[in-house]
Amino acid sequence: MYKSMLFLHWKQIKYALIPAVVASFGLPLMVVSGLGIRAARGTPLEAYQIIGELNTWLHWFPSLASALGILIGLSAWNWDHAHNHVYALSLPVSRFEYVLNKLLAGATLALIPFAGMWLGAHVASAAVDLPVGLNAYPNQLAVRFLFAMLLLYGLFFALASGTKATVLKLLTVVLVFVLLGSLGNEVLADYYPVFERVHMVEYALRTLIEAPGPFQVFSGNWALIDV
Amino acid sequence: MRWPALALALLLGATSAHGQERHADVQAAQVEALKAEIDRLVPLVEDAQAEVYGRFHREDDADRILSAALAAVDTFEVGLLSVIAPEGHSGVAREMFEEVWREHFTNVDVSPALTRARFVFQRSDQRVPIYTARGEPRVTVDGLGSTERDEFLARIRAQIATTMQHDLTGAYVVDGQRRSLAVGHWAPHSANLDQNWSWVYRRIALTKSIVSRACISGDLAGCKSALGLGILPAEGRVRWGPIVVAGREWKQPYDQEQFARWYTPDERRLIVYENTNMAAFGREARWRECVFEDAYDVCDDLLEDSYGEYVPFDGPTRTSLLAFAVEQGGRGAWARVFEDPTWTPTQALENASGLSIDDLVRGWRSRVLAAQPPAYGGLFSSGALAMLWFFFFAALAMRSSRWRLG
8 A cells, every 4th residue: 555655646746856856966066066166276165165155055955845845745635635535535444544654655755855965965075175174964964854854744744634725724824923923912012011022923933943843953054064 | 530530539548548647646645645644643542542541540439439329229249340230139130140250250360350340230221320430341131030031141241251351451440550461462352261162163163274274183383373373573562463664554464474374375365355445545456456367466465565363263262262271270360361461472371371382272272173063963853853743743634524524
């Protein structure tokens, strides 16, 4: 059953996954591409510049991981929704077993961009001649990429397992909170002084990205090259 | 038709060339006039500063007496510190000052700057501010809730460190005399004796210099050079930075050979590139030549004639060596830093730590390298947390109303 799930999911997203894998492989190379050219000109690499230039690229790593996690998560239930869950209901398996197989199939697909990122990060690290004091972290970057991807995959897998209406309601609540949270804070501060110091949206975001919040893995280091 | 046009073109060309020449002359004259004006104003400013400084000193005692008469305050001692706080908040203030002193400054047993200062502690919303002499260190807190406590402790610590620095830089009057030491200019900003060594590691790893890389690789001479130690006569000067030559020109105390020992030609060009001030005073053409045409000799000339501080390890990094020296010297070490105003930084550091400069720098290097921050520290704990949430989300997907209806 796992194989069938994997095959079904692969069929669903293969055309989206192939460019994603290319992006995962290419992103670390893009990060160091300018540095490689400079090295080839015979200009020694310079630590401060390397870190500075990499910083502008850092947000692309979590963004790509998020995009891939969301893609794999949302596509996991496409087949079921399209056929009104008839296939799932016709199988002689429990819901738990069915979902577990589906979950593992999606997680397996997440390993493909992870492999691309790992390989790309290693190639990129090998392509630059780092000065003393700086190190490349291709394995750590790729592992963080995998964790972040799986986290978003899990979240959107759960969301997509419900109805579209549920997903829309949830997303609307989140958006309304983010957009109107600041306004609400100001109104509440008139009545309760504690809201002068506590900003609800900031507090919520901090709770989400700090341990034990779910998104802590996104708030760590994403640098391919660091001290 | 052709001849009049040609004549007109020639006339216009000649006028334009003449105009440019005249513009350059006017610019040069303006520069000279400005320099002369600066020469005339500098002594006046210095005299005025001295006058103001002396006046502050004379007014101190009067202000303090007035303050005591006007405000309902408590004054208490913590270590070498005298703290003034509003009556209602003196308990909290004492508790916080004691905590900071106990954790960061117990080794400081002599500091004229701290002894002389009166630390003011007050809330930002206090109706009648505590009135003290100008320049007294002041710690203002926005509230006294427990959530901001760490921030307030950090403020108190920073204020004490900044005040202590006056022992070296002479921004504070001691016995009616202004102190100024070479070591104070060498390690400026703040006498932060409790260093974050991982942060220092990061700074030295990101320093763009031949000698900083040599230092990381284990070359002691490289470390000393990057710290600006043992570079005479620059080290012996009280003023740490460019000097004034012939009353008007800024001149680096370092020659081109010294710059070449510190930086590669590309790094020197990068310094010039980042320092757009070097393009001022009609030097833009030379600046562009250096930066865009790889004219390294022009870069070196610009560096030598510029105003800037080019010792590879910056002030906060050098301060970490001072902190290490004080730590090694134990009790009384801080006072030994400024025992003799004529000392070079090397002598002051040796005297404070009780170690030779080589041993001191070796120990400092080991301390810094041992503090290399883990670039991906906490990756697996945050990864494990992510996996926990992953399974939690998956568990949510196990439940489906549609499935149960079926």
